[in-house]
Amino acid sequence: MVVLALVTLGPLLYLFVTSLTPLDLTRPRSFRFVGLDNYRDLLADGRFWNSVQVQARLSAATVTAQLGLGLGLALLLNRPLPLRELIRTAFIVPLVLPPIIVAIVWKILFTPLLTPLNLLTMPLGLAQPPWLTDPDLALWTIVVADIWEWTPFTTLILLAALQMLPAEPLEAARVDGASAWQLFLRIVLPLLRPALVVAGLFRLIDSFKAFPLVFVMTGGGPGVATEPTNYYAYTQAFGHTVIGYSSAMIVFMLAVVTALSVVALRLPGLQPDVE
Amino acid sequence: MSSSRDENRVGRRAFLRTVAGLGALAGPGVLQAAAVEAAAADVVPPSRRFAGTTIRVSMFDTAFPRGLERLLPRFTELTGIKVEFELLGFSVFVPRADLELSGATGALDAMTLVFAQSGRWIGAGWPEDLAPLVKASRFDLEDLLPGPLAAMRRGDRIYGVPWLADSQLMLYRTDLVSRPPDTFDELLEVARRVHSPAVAGYLPAGKTGLNWVFPTFLYGFGGRFFANPPDDLRPALATPEAIQAADFWAGHLIRSFGVPGSANFEDAEAIATMQQGRAAIWIHSLGQLTRTLDRDKSTAADKVAFALPPRGPTGRFPQVASHGLMIPVASRKKEAAWEFIRWATSRETMRRVALDFQHAAITRASILNDPEFKRKYRLAGTDVPALHEAALRAAGAGYMAYRTVPEFPAVTERVVIALSAIAAGQRSARDAMTAAHNEVVQVLEKAGHRVR
Numbered sequence: 171m172v173v174l175a176l177v178t179l180g181p182l183l184y185l186f187v188t189s190l191t192p193l194d195l196t197r198p199r200s201f202r203f204v205g206l207d208n209y210r211d212l213l214a215d216g217r218f219w220n221s222v223q224v225q226a227r228l229s230a231a232t233v234t235a236q237l238g239l240g241l242g243l244a245l246l247l248n249r250p251l252p253l254r255e256l257i258r259t260a261f262i263v264p265l266v267l268p269p270i271i272v273a274i275v276w277k278i279l280f281t282p283l284l285t286p287l288n289l290l291t292m293p294l295g296l297a298q299p300p301w302l303t304d305p306d307l308a309l310w311t312i313v314v315a316d317i318w319e320w321t322p323f324t325t326l327i328l329l330a331a332l333q334m335l336p337a338e339p340l341e342a343a344r345v346d347g348a349s350a351w352q353l354f355l356r357i358v359l360p361l362l363r364p365a366l367v368v369a370g371l372f373r374l375i376d377s378f379k380a381f382p383l384v385f386v387m388t389g390g391g392p393g394v395a396t397e398p399t400n401y402y403a404y405t406q407a408f409g410h411t412v413i414g415y416s417s418a419m420i421v422f423m424l425a426v427v428t429a430l431s432v433v434a435l436r437l438p439g440l441q442p443d444v445e
Numbered sequence: 446m447s448s449s450r451d452e453n454r455v456g457r458r459a460f461l462r463t464v465a466g467l468g469a470l471a472g473p474g475v476l477q478a479a480a481v482e483a484a485a486a487d488v489v490p491p492s493r494r495f496a497g498t499t500i501r502v503s504m505f506d507t508a509f510p511r512g513l514e515r516l517l518p519r520f521t522e523l524t525g526i527k528v529e530f531e532l533l534g535f536s537v538f539v540p541r542a543d544l545e546l547s548g549a550t551g552a553l554d555a556m557t558l559v560f561a562q563s564g565r566w567i568g569a570g571w572p573e574d575l576a577p578l579v580k581a582s583r584f585d586l587e588d589l590l591p592g593p594l595a596a597m598r599r600g601d602r603i604y605g606v607p608w609l610a611d612s613q614l615m616l617y618r619t620d621l622v623s624r625p626p627d628t629f630d631e632l633l634e635v636a637r638r639v640h641s642p643a644v645a646g647y648l649p650a651g652k653t654g655l656n657w658v659f660p661t662f663l664y665g666f667g668g669r670f671f672a673n674p675p676d677d678l679r680p681a682l683a684t685p686e687a688i689q690a691a692d693f694w695a696g697h698l699i700r701s702f703g704v705p706g707s708a709n710f711e712d713a714e715a716i717a718t719m720q721q722g723r724a725a726i727w728i729h730s731l732g733q734l735t736r737t738l739d740r741d742k743s744t745a746a747d748k749v750a751f752a753l754p755p756r757g758p759t760g761r762f763p764q765v766a767s768h769g770l771m772i773p774v775a776s777r778k779k780e781a782a783w784e785f786i787r788w789a790t791s792r793e794t795m796r797r798v799a800l801d802f803q804h805a806a807i808t809r810a811s812i813l814n815d816p817e818f819k820r821k822y823r824l825a826g827t828d829v830p831a832l833h834e835a836a837l838r839a840a841g842a843g844y845m846a847y848r849t850v851p852e853f854p855a856v857t858e859r860v861v862i863a864l865s866a867i868a869a870g871q872r873s874a875r876d877a878m879t880a881a882h883n884e885v886v887q888v889l890e891k892a893g894h895r896v897r
Contacts, residue, residue, distance in 0.1 A: 281706050282705040283705070283706070283721075298705065299705075301706065303706050303707075305869045305871040392708060393872065405858065409539070409854070410854060
């Protein structure tokens with residue numbers, strides 16, 4: 171038990187203690203207690219608040235799209251289709267690829283001079299926009315890559331839940347003359363709610379870890395347009411060895427993710443609710 | 446303005462020695478004298494004392510380490526030392542090196558000492574003092590160009606052996622540009638004239654270029670990073686000159702005529718772009734530009750030439766940099782690592798790499814005078830060694846001082862963010878540079894400098 175607590179909580183405790191120091195690896199004797207100075211600096215740091223906004227937009231867009239698309243694909247794959255097993259396997263491929271490979275593939279696809287999309291657009295005399303360096307487009311390129319990578323995950327969870335749905339309520343509703351849309355809205359969706367919450371929660375927590383996509387595709391740019399909090403913390407910790415300040419950012423992130431998880435797990439939707 | 450962190454700074458004397466050294470490089474007499482001295486040096490031959498040892502070496506990717514990698518079997522044959530050699534992109538190398546050095550992991554035995562990081566790393570006590578090893582092996586130090594070497598010395602201590610005395614030049618496509626632009630205005634005009642969807646007017650050199658090429662324009666418009674480094678570090682990023690430079694370079698040249706998306710490029714992507722003939726003009730370091738001449742990979746190898754970067758209203762300010770090889774203090778195989786460094790930076794190895802591969806930015810005076818070297822680097826009618834020498838001579842005036850400030854990497858990160866936002870049309874030059882200025886003030890104050 172003690173070992174488990176040390177292994178689990180030890181690094182977190184060290185992170186928190188470090189966040190109360192101005193630790194900079196290039197400066198000797200900088201591991202000293204300065205109270206909440208780093209947190210006060212965070213509150214006044216515009217770049218930090220920008221990173222929080224970027225993270226919020228990234229998480230909201232990717233989780234919503236992955237749940238919506240995942241549900242649609244799960245419903246599709248739950249029907250008898252020709253080559254269904256093959257299609258299911260193909261859908262899983264993005265999920266098993268290392269994230270860094272996904273990031274490189276999408277970086278190439280979104281780089282105007284390299285993308286094979288040019289084969290389609292060049293003959294039409296159309297130039298690619300600078301997807302990765304346009305502040306209005308760059309974050310959406312990461313969103314697209316993240317959706318491509320992780321929608322199979324929500325699809326798999328929801329497909330498994332669909333296949334475990336009890337047949338009786340659906341048959342009873344059909345006998346009562348319910349339409350397909352009514353069946354979905356009144357029976358399937360309420361029964362899927364716990365699976366949707368779990369899938370959404372997993373993806374929400376994971377969306378805070380979209381680091382490889384940001385690192386490879388945009389490096390947080392242009393400017394800081396695609397710099398989420400974990401990337402900002404990374405640049406400070408590993409670009410400038412400002413470990414204390416960076417730790418404060420990570421403690422903040424940890425608190426937000428924990429709070430979101432607690433709230434999500436207490437949602438009433440975790441219990442199926444069929445009228 | 447004074448600093449409370451004198452121990453981490455390049456002293457004025459050390460700095461003056463560096464820039465004076467760069468300037469002194471110009472005279473052929475100096476070169477000849479150095480070459481003669483080098484030839485007379487009684488260098489201890491490679492030792493087999495460490496045969497069977499394996500060392501780990503990490504460098505960022507340029508022409509020299511690529512050539513070195515090909516010659517490694519020769520080193521192993523001479524010394525019996527095996528080398529695990531890794532080449533990384535610059536933007537990956539620096540944070541990784543920071544982590545290895547600060548963690549004192551001992552995982553690396555020799556690695557690149559990066560010019561822009563040298564103030565931080567030496568100040569933090571991370572590189573080993575090589576002076577005793579230099580002395581014991583009677584290493585031929587005299588033949589090394591004095592400027593690059595001085596950047597790695599502090600008093601009698603030597604923290605790195607330079608393998609690159611890089612100068613910033615301009616590469617241009619001779620099939621598109623008849624005469625290289627000599628001024629900023631001409632550069633803009635040429636870029637405008639040749640720019641097309643297939644070939645961009647200008648390649649801004651990727652992520653690293655944002656902090657490596659911008660200073661040429663900043664100083665050319667009369668601006669600067671700091672009031673008077675290393676003594677007066679008050680930032681000067683919100684001055685009219687700095688704003689004008691950022692607006693011209695990022696807001697006009699890159700935004701209108703740059704390779705689309707190139708502000709996000711790693712060096713490898715920028716090199717590939719030029720090799721594929723997708724840009725007309727590229728200002729970067731000689732070590733990277735020469736990669737365009739690789740006939741195996743480049744379709745543009747036979748239609749490029751070199752020139753000095755253009756000048757602005759206040760003059761021409763080609764940037765110079767010097768990277769070296771160092772031994773981390775945590776290495777447990779320092780003597781074997783030194784065998785590698787003295788082989789890699791020896792006259793023979795450096796000359797071999799320069800002649801067999803594309804590494805013109807050499808650090809040994811005797812090679813600069815070598816007729817075979819001069820012949821090889823006379824490219825498209827351009828005397829590249831002469832341009833290289835002219836750029837190094839220009840830097841002798843001292844404008845590179847900003848790069849030896851230990852906080853410069855943190856400062857330049859803020860400037861790069863500003864330039865990236867300007868190039869993307871996200872912010873005006875005035876807004877972005879003023880914001881960068883204010884952030885830099887905070888960075889410097891946190892580091893203990895009084896800059897208001």
